[in-house]
Amino acid sequence: xxxxxxxxxxxxxxxxxxxxxxxxxxxxxxxxxxxxxxxxxxxxxxxxxxxxxxxxxxxxxxxxxxxxxxxxxxxxxxxxxxxxxxxxxxxxxxxxxxxxxxxxxxxxxxxxxxxxxxxxxxxxxxxxxxxxxxxxxxxxxxxxxxxxxxxxxxxxxxxxxxxxxxxxxxxxxxxxxxxxxxxxxxxxxxxxxxxxxxxxxxxxxxxxxxxxxxxxxxxxxxxxxxxxxxxxxxxxxxxxxxxxxxxxxxxxxxxxxxxxxxxxxxxxxxxxxxxxxxxxxxxxxxxxxxxxxxxxxxxxxxxxxxxxxxxxxxxxxxxxxx
Ligand SMILES: [Cu+2]
Numbered sequence: 036x037x038x039x040x041x042x043x044x045x046x047x048x049x050x051x052x053x054x055x056x057x058x059x060x061x062x063x064x065x066x067x068x069x070x071x072x073x074x075x076x077x078x079x080x081x082x083x084x085x086x087x088x089x090x091x092x093x094x095x096x097x098x099x100x101x102x103x104x105x106x107x108x109x110x111x112x113x114x115x116x117x118x119x120x121x122x123x124x125x126x127x128x129x130x131x132x133x134x135x136x137x138x139x140x141x142x143x144x145x146x147x148x149x150x151x152x153x154x155x156x157x158x159x160x161x162x163x164x165x166x167x168x169x170x171x172x173x174x175x176x177x178x179x180x181x182x183x184x185x186x187x188x189x190x191x192x193x194x195x196x197x198x199x200x201x202x203x204x205x206x207x208x209x210x211x212x213x214x215x216x217x218x219x220x221x222x223x224x225x226x227x228x229x230x231x232x233x234x235x236x237x238x239x240x241x242x243x244x245x246x247x248x249x250x251x252x253x254x255x256x257x258x259x260x261x262x263x264x265x266x267x268x269x270x271x272x273x274x275x276x277x278x279x280x281x282x283x284x285x286x287x288x289x290x291x292x293x294x295x296x297x298x299x300x301x302x303x304x305x306x307x308x309x310x311x312x313x314x315x316x317x318x319x320x321x322x323x324x325x326x327x328x329x330x331x332x333x334x335x336x337x338x339x340x341x342x343x344x345x346x347x348x349x350x351x352x353x354x355x356x357x
Contacts, residue, residue, distance in 0.1 A: 039214070050188040050209040050234055056126065057190040064119045071112050130191070133172045133204035140165070141253070141336040142175035144182035144195040144217065147224035152336065156249035156256060161230030163215060165207055166240035172204040174301060178332050185218035186232055192218050200301045207234045257341025260334050264326065276322055285343040290317040304339050 049055050086092050140163070143150045151173075152158045165171045175184060177195040184203070185192035188211075193203040217228035235243060250256065261267060269278040285304070288296035292315040297303055306313055308330065311323035330338070 047187045048209070048211070048213070049190065050211060050213060051190075051205055051207045053126070053129070053205065054188065054190040060119065060122055060126065063122075067115055067119065071115075130203070133202065134170045137170035137172040137204060138166070139340075140171060140173050141340075142173050142184060142195070143178055143332045143336070144175065144184065144221075144228075145178035146180065146222050147217070147228040149184065149215070149217070149228070149230060150333065152253060152333070153244060153247075154253055154340075155244055156252045157244055157247040158249075159247070161215075162233065163230070164233045164235060164240060164243050166235055166237040167208050167210055168206065168237060170204055170206045172202060174200055174202050174336070176200050176332050176336075180221050181219050182217045182221050182228070183219035185216040186213070187216070188213035188232065188234075194219060200305065210234050210236055210239075253337050253340040254344045256334075257337035257339070257344075260330070260338050261341055264330065269323065277319065278323065279316060279319060281342050282345045284345070289314075291315065292317045292319075301339050301343075304342055305335055308335065308338065 141152045151163045175195045177197045182195040189205045213232045215232045269276040284299045289299050290296050309327045
């Protein structure tokens, strides 16, 4: 089916195992809901007709009770719905925990387009190319208002927020061209904020990457931004300013001046660069300039990738005392 015809299909093609599982969950839960409610609606209708005004029927109140019956018709449906709760919660948990070996793609939503960037630096607008058989993580942020990236063929969507990174991941298994959308009303041109998701065989994906223009890998772009913004002046071994080493920072706990620690994830690093006066670090004098307004989200994604790529946390390299 052509991708645009698919947009009208009642039940879009599913392009991953987890999309198929989502369908089973939704169908199963719909069936259970029907099973539990349709008999009640039939009984209500039947009783309403049987005991209608003026009809001669047996209306004497009976005080016969069957506790077992009463408990069972509450308990059995409850347990049956719990099965779906458990199933849904397990899928939710899987969606929250991408595997470590995933391809990391960054996405920026803005009025009214999507910009995607691959680890090699290949950028695309309103188009997203991914391989089959490999997990793909998309880390995203909005440059303005709230958007949401919706990939119906994979049955997933995620809000894209200003000032905070969000994530989704999937492992596609059916090559093809599918639609992608913004599913959060975001202004005048919301309806045209979308494009195509192209799922390709891994070899075709590699070929596509090779043919696409890139101005250096994301990490290399980040390294360039790191020196262009003068970060290197402080965050380098032997600098005059005593600044923490960024090597191995990603994923480690940072001790805070106010006590406690904070996990150095993408969001922490971004916040610290834009507004270093937040989350003051124990043992340092805060001398870092505020970069809010000077670094856009695209450059920030590159900077964060670069800082992530600095392996092996080592003790303070800057050495010099203030
Ligand atoms: Cu939008």
